Amino acid sequence: MRREGYRRALRGKGSISLRGHTSKKHESEILNVAKSTVITMAPTTPIYDAIQIMAKEGFRRIPIANPATKALEGIVTATDIIDYLGGGKKFEIISQKFGGNVFKAINEPLKLIMTQKVVSIKTSARISDAIELMTKENLGGMPVVDEGNHIKAIITERDIAILFAERISGVTVAQLMSEKVVTALSKTTIFEAEQSMATQGFRRLPIISEGKVTGILTTMDIIRFFGSGEVFKHLRSGTIIQVLNTPALEIATRKVSTIEPSADVGKAAGIMKDKDIGAVPVVKNDKLVGIITERDFFKIIE
Numbered sequence: 470m471r472r473e474g475y476r477r478a479l480r481g482k483g484s485i486s487l488r489g490h491t492s493k494k495h496e497s498e499i500l501n502v503a504k505s506t507v508i509t510m511a512p513t514t515p516i517y518d519a520i521q522i523m524a525k526e527g528f529r530r531i532p533i534a535n536p537a538t539k540a541l542e543g544i545v546t547a548t549d550i551i552d553y554l555g556g557g558k559k560f561e562i563i564s565q566k567f568g569g570n571v572f573k574a575i576n577e578p579l580k581l582i583m584t585q586k587v588v589s590i591k592t593s594a595r596i597s598d599a600i601e602l603m604t605k606e607n608l609g610g611m612p613v614v615d616e617g618n619h620i621k622a623i624i625t626e627r628d629i630a631i632l633f634a635e636r637i638s639g640v641t642v643a644q645l646m647s648e649k650v651v652t653a654l655s656k657t658t659i660f661e662a663e664q665s666m667a668t669q670g671f672r673r674l675p676i677i678s679e680g681k682v683t684g685i686l687t688t689m690d691i692i693r694f695f696g697s698g699e700v701f702k703h704l705r706s707g708t709i710i711q712v713l714n715t716p717a718l719e720i721a722t723r724k725v726s727t728i729e730p731s732a733d734v735g736k737a738a739g740i741m742k743d744k745d746i747g748a749v750p751v752v753k754n755d756k757l758v759g760i761i762t763e764r765d766f767f768k769i770i771e
Contacts, residue, residue, distance in 0.1 A: 499594050502632055503613050503622035509534040512542060512580035516553070517701075519545055519579055524696025529672075529689060532612045532620050533583050540618045543583035546609075547688040548672065553582050554695065555663025555713075572704045589614045592621055596632070599624050600767050609672065609747075609764070626763035629770070631742045640769055642737050643730035646751045646759035652677050653686060653717055659694065660713035662686055673748050673762075675725075676718050680756040684721035685748075694720045727752045730759065734769070737761050 509532045510519060519531055533543035553559040554571065559582055563574040589612040590599055603611065603626065610625030653662050653674045662674055666688060676684040694700060703709045726740050727750045737749050741763065751759040 497592075499590065499596060499599060499613055499624060500592055500622055502596060502628050503624035504628065507532065507612075507620055507623055509539075509620055510545075510579060511536045512583065513578045515576050516545075516550070516579055516582065517575040520550060520575065520692060521696045523547060523550070523689070524693045527689065529625075530610055530623065532587070532623070533579055534620060539620075541587055541589060541612055541614055541620050543580065543585045544587045544612065545579050545583045547692050548666070548670075549582050549584065550695070551663050551688055551691055552667040555660060555667050555691070557664070557667025560667070571709050575704060587612065589618075590624065591616070596629065597770075600629060600770060604764075604767055626767075627741070627747055630738055630763040630766045636735075638733055638735045640734045641730065642728055642732050642734055642751055642761050643759070645734055645765040645768055646730065646761040647765070648759045650675060650750075650757060650760045652757070654678070655683060655716065655718050657717050658714045659691065659717045659720065660710075662717040663691060663713075666691075673760075674717070675750050675757060675760065676721055677757055682725050682727060682750050682752060682757050684718050684723050685725050685750065686717050686721040687747075690720050690722065725750060728761070729753060734761070734766070738766065 508522060508526065508528065512533050522528065522531065530544055530546040532541055533545060534540060535542050549559065551557070553562065553574070562581065563569060563571060567573045588602065588606045588608060590602055592613055592615050610623055612620050613622040613624055614620055651665060651669055651671055651674060653665065653676045655676060655678045657676070665674060666672065673685055673687045675682050676686060700709070700712060703712045726744050726746065728737050728740065730751050730753055740749050741747065748760055748762040750757055751761055
């Protein structure tokens with residue numbers, strides 16, 4: 470079934486209309502939902518400083534602003550960091566420019582790995598505009614800027630999913646979930662997990678053993694790993710490769726919230742809101758059969 474036909478079929482079973490969610494002032498609609506507490510960094514900020522802030526504050530993305538004008542110049546995401554440190558295309562920079570010296574690499578400025586052509590949205594936009602743009606560009610979030618390109622907030626998939634957590638109903642998890650799930654095994658190393666995330670574009674990997682979910686590894690788990698003082702010692706001494714061969718399960722979340730495929734998607738949204746997570750593995754008879762993420766809710770939001 471083509472995408473629009475699929476959406477229409479789902480809407481017939483229960484949809485969420487954005488028409489009912491409007492603010493008194495059109496200009497403030499997106500700001501009512503987006504996170505207004507935004508930390509920005511300069512293009513010259515060392516990469517490791519960004520890692521530490523991400524780890525401490527739980528940010529998956531940091532906008533890069535011009536120190537003088539405060540205008541948006543780029544963005545660095547957790548995925549960019551993992552790509553750089555974990556075997557993606559940006560990892561080639563460490564091999565070619567720094568001869569594999571990761572400690573030197575993390576002290577380079579953010580402009581080395583930041584995305585310069587930033588997809589952003591104006592403060593005057595509607596939530597529906599944000600959904601359309603994030604879907605089109607395959608983004609988990611983006612900066613909200615004013616007419617002068619100054620950063621006012623960040624809007625994310627999670628903000629939108631939480632907004633409709635109590636209103637989504639009439640559609641089962643099975644109708645929205647992805648059945649083809651990229652997973653890791655209990656013996657998968659942190660480095661192997663990073664490579665999988667970087668090359669395949671996933672922010673999370675369920676870890677399975679005999680078909681059962683034993684943990685879930687996210688990009689933020691890896692960011693917190695790199696931001697820890699113990700790992701910094703290994704980065705400085707040059708023994709980081711030894712640490713990266715640690716099983717990913719050791720830094721993954723062990724207590725995983727799961728859901729049945731027959732459950733209403735409203736329940737999945739509620740779990741994401743309560744647990745502050747972006748995805749829920751779907752299990753049947755204790756076996757992994759799919760995964761539902763924040764992005765999946767966009768399929769039924771008009």
